[in-house]
Amino acid sequence: MKKFTALISIFLIFFICGCANREYSKVEFLMDTVVEIKVYHNNKAEAQEAIDSSMEEMRRVEQKMSSFFPGSEVFRINKEALLEEKKGPLSAEQWIPVSNELFSLLKESVHLSQLTRGTFDITIYPLWKIWKFKGENPEVPGKGEIERVLKFVNYGGMILKDGKISFAKKGMGIDLGGIAKGYAVDAAVKILKKKNIKSAMVNAGGDMYVLGRKQGRLWRIGIRHPRREGEILGTIEVEDEAIVTSGDYERFFFSGGKRYHHIINPKTGYPADECQSVTIVAKEAAFADGLATGIFVLGPKKGMALIENLEGVEGVIVNKEGDVSTSSGLVSKIKYVN
Amino acid sequence: MLTRNDKILIFSLVAIASLSFLRLFFISNRASEALIKVDNLPVQRVSLKTDRRIDLEGENGRVVIEVREGRVRVVESTCFQRICINTGWINKPGQNIVCLPNKVLVTIEGKEGPKVDAVSY
CATH class of the missing domain: 3.10.520.10 (ApbE-like domains)
Incomplete structure (x- = not known):
């Protein structure tokens, strides 16, 4: 009888707990x-x-x-850098003050740029501006225009010091997209x-x-299939993790029969074409976000090597042929749909 | 030692608990429906069993939604990028169509329930 009572009590406790949240x-x-x-x-x-x-x-x-919100801090920085441009070259003395919050995010961006060998780069702003992905009519910029603007894209030219930012060249700017x-x-x-x-x-x-956890169990997160709309590639079960995916299907337009997506390689000025999608699982979403973008540009081989090198970071990469690779720590946690 | 009343109490509690489970099961076991929201407010819940066209006033203009053969899609929208129209048909629970400029969200709800809690894309 005691066993029976205990069993019932356990059942009731589980039931009540399950419903309380x-x-x-x-x-x-x-x-x-x-x-x-x-x-x-x-x-x-x-x-x-x-x-x-x-x-x-x-x-x-x-x-x-x-960087598109007039009145935002980033907008102000880009504007001030531009104003300085009119007066002449921005010298190292011309520093723009930055809030503590943005300053640490800028430092994290530089860290991500270093990890990804510059394939993640927030100084991509001048390129973003000419591709107009945010506008109503995005268009492929002329070759000459891209070459002209590429000179201003380089995180090494963004100088951070004592809560202030300065740019090595006039015409530079930042986009934290x-x-x-x-x-x-x-x-x-x-x-x-x-x-x-x-x-x-x-x-x-x-x-x-x-x-x-979600009501006592791990969260079940699907990873979108990069080529089949509405279908998932596989699922992972996680808790206390960020999951971020960068894919070439998210935002794109057609021009001259060719498809142009929004992940621009900061070194070539054109959309990166080594991957279809990159999913990163990490402890912080900001880090995962930047890393997914950077690895998408870096490519599947170097990208996976980087993931394996970073502690607490896992990932799934789909290369341009559609082949899927999974980082070692995720192999046991991921279930692929066929 | 348990008295007779204790047993009755335990039995009733178990019965109530089980019934609640069944109730939850039956409530969630309804046929597939699409929930349409405009600016985060539910405006319509439509069954996917009946074919129809729905005319909506979005944040920036007209949005037309079509239900046919158990699927739903956006056929017309005043937005520029046409992401909602390009999404095409959806019919699985948890799938959605989003039109950001018009703040329109169409989500499929159904008896199967999504197999995942969310999709990373």
Whole structure:
């Protein structure tokens, strides 16, 4: 009888625990994509307050880091660099002050550039501007224009010192598009943790972080098949990880029968064509975001070697032929769909 | 030692718990539907069983959604990049179509439930 009672009690405890944490979620259009925050929590008011605060935090990050948002800090830096240009070459004395938050993100960008041998580079801004991917009518820039602008793309020419930034050449600028989305996800997760949320997912258009477990089990995250719309390549089961994918299918346009996607190689000025998609699993979404972009450009071989070299970083790379490679630490955690 | 009342109590609790499970199961076991949201507000939930066209007023203009043979797609939109139209048909639970300029989101909901919690793309 005692055994029976114990069994029933365990069953009831499991049942009650399973039901205490309900799902709360919110979807918003932010950072040029759909942002979804999902929280599992036992208190409705607390959960909703946490979701609202973290959404607000992402909006704040967007307004600070976007190079297209007049009034953002990045916009201001690019504008000041341009104003200096009119006066003459920007000398090393002409420093532009940067907030602490942006300064550490700039330093992280440089770190990512060093790791990826410059294939991730936030000084890509002048190239971004002429490709006009953000505009209504993107177009292939002329060869001469690309060559002219390429001289201004080099992270080595971006000088960071004592909370200030300066550029080696006039005409340079920064765009954090390859890292800001991930950074915003990290910022939202920080808020959720502060609000005592133990189980949540912050998903910014497929770039996400999963906090804790989903009702006792690992989160099951699908990786999109780069060539079959609506299908997944495989699934991974994770907790407390960021999962970010860069693919050539996300944003593109056709010109003269040729397809041009939005991941531009900062060294050639043209879309990178070594990979179809790169998925990175890491502890921070900003890092995963920058690394996925950089490795997409770096290519499958050097990219996988880099992933294997980095501690706590795993990844899946689909090369241009569609062959899939998986990093050693992910082999046991990934299930491929055929 | 358990009294007769204890046993009744335990039995009732187990019965209630089991019934709740069944209830959850039946509620989620409905036929596939598409949920249409504009600016984060649900505007319509449509069954995929009936073919139809839906005219919507998005944030920046008209969006037309078509339901046919258990699938759904966006056929017309005032946006420039046409990402929503190019997405094509969707029919699996968890799949969605997004039109950012019009703030329109179409999500498939269904009895199978998504096999994954989210998709990285």
